[in-house]
Amino acid sequence: MAEDNVLVDVQGLTMYFPVTAGVFRRKVAEVRAVDDVSFQIKKGETFGLVGESGCGKTTTGRAILQLYRPTAGKVFFEKNDLCKIGGEELRRSRRNMQLIFQDPYASLDPRMTAGNIIGEPLRVHGLVKGSEFQEQVAELFKLVELEPRMADRFPHEFSGGQRQRIGIARALALRPKLIVCDEPVSALDVSIQAQIIMLLERLREELGLTYIFIAHDLSVVRYISDRVAVMYLGKIVEITGSDELYDNPMHPYTQGLLSAVPIPNPRVDRQRKRILLTGDVPSPVNPPPGCHFNPRCFAVKAGCKEAEPELKEVTKGHWVACHRA
Amino acid sequence: MSETTAPVAAGLKVKRRAFLVDVFIRLVKTKPLGTVGLAIVLLLFVVGIGADLIAPYGYNEVDLGSRLATPGVGGHVLGTDHLGRDLLSRIIYGARISMIVALGASSLAAVLYITIGVISGFFGGKVDMIIQRFVDAVMAFPGLVIMLTVISVLGPGLMQIVITLGILGGIGGRVRVVRSAVIAIKENVYVEAARAIGSPPFTTMMRHILPNIFAVIIINFTVEMGGVILTESTLSFLGFGIPPPFPSWGAMLSESGRRYMLLAPWMAVWPGLALSLVVYGINMLGDALRDLLDPRLRGGLGRYGRLKGVITK
Numbered sequence: 001m002a003e004d005n006v007l008v009d010v011q012g013l014t015m016y017f018p019v020t021a022g023v024f025r026r027k028v029a030e031v032r033a034v035d036d037v038s039f040q041i042k043k044g045e046t047f048g049l050v051g052e053s054g055c056g057k058t059t060t061g062r063a064i065l066q067l068y069r070p071t072a073g074k075v076f077f078e079k080n081d082l083c084k085i086g087g088e089e090l091r092r093s094r095r096n097m098q099l100i101f102q103d104p105y106a107s108l109d110p111r112m113t114a115g116n117i118i119g120e121p122l123r124v125h126g127l128v129k130g131s132e133f134q135e136q137v138a139e140l141f142k143l144v145e146l147e148p149r150m151a152d153r154f155p156h157e158f159s160g161g162q163r164q165r166i167g168i169a170r171a172l173a174l175r176p177k178l179i180v181c182d183e184p185v186s187a188l189d190v191s192i193q194a195q196i197i198m199l200l201e202r203l204r205e206e207l208g209l210t211y212i213f214i215a216h217d218l219s220v221v222r223y224i225s226d227r228v229a230v231m232y233l234g235k236i237v238e239i240t241g242s243d244e245l246y247d248n249p250m251h252p253y254t255q256g257l258l259s260a261v262p263i264p265n266p267r268v269d270r271q272r273k274r275i276l277l278t279g280d281v282p283s284p285v286n287p288p289p290g291c292h293f294n295p296r297c298f299a300v301k302a303g304c305k306e307a308e309p310e311l312k313e314v315t316k317g318h319w320v321a322c323h324r325a
Numbered sequence: 326m327s328e329t330t331a332p333v334a335a336g337l338k339v340k341r342r343a344f345l346v347d348v349f350i351r352l353v354k355t356k357p358l359g360t361v362g363l364a365i366v367l368l369l370f371v372v373g374i375g376a377d378l379i380a381p382y383g384y385n386e387v388d389l390g391s392r393l394a395t396p397g398v399g400g401h402v403l404g405t406d407h408l409g410r411d412l413l414s415r416i417i418y419g420a421r422i423s424m425i426v427a428l429g430a431s432s433l434a435a436v437l438y439i440t441i442g443v444i445s446g447f448f449g450g451k452v453d454m455i456i457q458r459f460v461d462a463v464m465a466f467p468g469l470v471i472m473l474t475v476i477s478v479l480g481p482g483l484m485q486i487v488i489t490l491g492i493l494g495g496i497g498g499r500v501r502v503v504r505s506a507v508i509a510i511k512e513n514v515y516v517e518a519a520r521a522i523g524s525p526p527f528t529t530m531m532r533h534i535l536p537n538i539f540a541v542i543i544i545n546f547t548v549e550m551g552g553v554i555l556t557e558s559t560l561s562f563l564g565f566g567i568p569p570p571f572p573s574w575g576a577m578l579s580e581s582g583r584r585y586m587l588l589a590p591w592m593a594v595w596p597g598l599a600l601s602l603v604v605y606g607i608n609m610l611g612d613a614l615r616d617l618l619d620p621r622l623r624g625g626l627g628r629y630g631r632l633k634g635v636i637t638k
Contacts, residue, residue, distance in 0.1 A: 094521065098521065106514040109533050121522040
C-alpha cells in the first residue's frame with residue numbers, strides 16, 4: 001500500500017464509555033465499545049465494516065469523525081491526527097468528512113424545510129452568499145436525483161427513500177473527501193435500498209469519494225465494498241478484500257456470519273451446511289479472557305482461552321485474528 | 326435565478342405563518358373552552374390597550390355626590406365606590422395593569438427560563454448540575470415571602486412588580502421544564518447531524534433546539550401569564566402591589582372592597598369577577614394549547630409537524 005495513497009489511517013483506536021453509579025458518579029466499570037482497532041483506508045476506496053449489533057462498528061465510525069472523542073489511539077486524516085485537534089480547527093476539518101445516518105426519519109429536523117436542511121452545512125461554514133444559496137441547494141437536489149422544486153417542503157412530506165437522499169445531499173454539500181455511511185439502507189425497504197446503493201456508487205465515481213460503509217447486511221456490503229473488516233465485541237477479527245472474504249472466510253466468526261446469509265436458491269440453500277453460532281454476544285463491560293469469541297466458537301482449542309490472538313496477515317492482504325489461522 | 330429564489334423564499338414565509346394559523350383553526354374546531362379562553366384573553370388585551378377610549382370616566386375621577394351608587398344608577402353601569410369613582414372605568418383601567426403585568430413579567434420570565442434552561446439542558450454535565458442545584462435552592466424558598474421582601478426594599482410600583490415577578494418566575498421551576506424538553510430534543514439524531522456538519526453549539530441551539538421546544542414555550546408562557554396576574558393581585562391585596570389610586574383588581578378587592586363589603590358588595594364583586602374570568606380564560610387557553618401542541622397527546626401535531634391535510638398550499 002503506497003503511503004501517500006492513504007486517506008484515513010486509524011491506529012489503535014479505543015473507545016471506552018464509563019459506567020457510573022451512585023451519588024458521586026463514581027466510575028464502576030467501562031464499556032469497551034471499541035478496543036484497539038487499526039486499519040487504513042485508501043483514497044477512493046469503499047471500506048465495509050460489518051458485525052452484529054453492539055459490536056462497535058457504529059462507534060468506530062463516530063470515533064473516526066470525532067463525534068465521540070476516542071479514549072486512546074490516533075486517527076490520521078491526510079496525515080493530520082484528528083484526535084489532537086479540537087474546537088474551531090476540528091469544526092473546520094468537518095468539511096472533509098461527513099456522516100450519513102441510519103434513520104432517515106430522525107436525522108432530519110422536522111421543523112426545517114428540505115432546502116434549509118441540505119443548505120445548512122453551507123451556511124454553517126459561510127460558503128455561500130445570499131443568491132448563490134438557492135442555486136447550490138438546487139444543484140445538490142439534482143445530484144441526489146430529487147427535484148429542486150421540493151426545496152420548500154418539510155421532511156414529513158417525503159418518503160423514506162427521499163429522506164435518505166436528503167441526508168445524502170446534506171452530507172455532500174461540503175464536498176467532503178470521506179463519508180461514513182452508518183447503515184444507510186437498513187431502515188429502507190429492499191427496492192429503495194437498491195436505489196440508494198446505486199446512488200452512492202454513482203456519487204463515489206463522480207465525486208471521487210471515499211466511503212466507510214457500516215452495515216449488517218452482508219450482501220449489500222459485498223456489493224459495494226472493496227475491502228471489508230469484520231468486527232466482534234469491539235475488535236476487528238478479519239480484514240480482507242470483499243470477494244476474498246466471502247469466498248474464503250478464515251475466522252470462525254466470519255464463517256458463521258456468512259453461513260447465515262440466505263441463498264436465493266432453495267435447492268442450494270437446503271444442501272449447504274449451516275454453521276449455527278450459539279449463545280449471545282458477551283457483555284463488552286466484561287469480555288471473556290483470551291480470544292473474545294472463544295465461548296461461541298465451534299473450533300475452539302486449548303490456547304484460545306488464555307491468549308488474545310493478534311491480527312496477522314495470513315495471505316497477502318488477508319488479515320485474521322485467530323489462533324487457528 | 327431569481328425565479329427559483331422567489332417561490333422558495335415565499336414558500337418559507339407561507340409555512341411559518343401557516344403554523345400559527347393552523348393552530349388557531351384547530352383550536353376553534355376542536356377546543357370550545359380554549360376558544361372561549363382565547364376570546365377572554367383577546368378581550369383583556371383590547372380593553373387594556375383601548376382603556377382610554379372605552380372607559381366612560383377616568384380611573385380616579387372622584388364624584389363625592391354619587392358615592393356608593395348601586396349598579397345602573399346615575400349612568401354608572403357597575404356602580405361606584407366609596408369615593409364615587411366609576412367602577413366600570415376602574416375595572417377597564419385595571420385590565421390595562423393586569424395586561425402589562427401579565428405580558429411584561431411573563432416575557433421577562435420566558436427570556437430567563439429559556440436561556441437558563443436551554444444552556445442547562447444542552448450542555449449537561451457540570452453546568453447542568455450547578456444550574457439545577459441553584460434552581461432547587463430557588464424553589465425551596467416560599468415565593469411570596471421573597472416577593473414581599475424584595476418589594477418592601479424596592480418600594481411598590483408597576484415596574485417593581487413586573488421585574489420581581491419576571492425574575493422570580495424565570496429562575497424557578499420553569500427552567501426545569503425547558504431543560505427537560507431540551508434534553509429530549511437533544512437526543513434526536515438531527516442534533517448530532519448538526520454537530521457532524523460542524524455547526525457550533527450556539528447555532529445548533531438557535532436553529533434546532535429552540536424551534537423544537539416552541540410548543541413547550543408557548544404553553545409555559547400562557548400558564549405563567551395567569552399565575553402572574555393572580556400573584557400581582559395577591560401582592561396588591563396585601564398592600565405590596567400597585568399603589569393607589571391606580572386601579573389594580575387585587576387592590577380594589579382589598580383596600581375598600583372589604584370595608585364596604587356589606588354596604589356595597591359590588592365594589593368587591595366586579596374586580597373579583599374580572600380577575601377570575603381572566604385567569605380562568607388564560608388557563609383554558611393554556612390547556613387547549615398544550616393539547617394541540619404536545620405531540621405526545623393525540624390530536625397534536627404528530628411527531629413530524631402538523632397533521633397532513635390540514636394545510637394545503
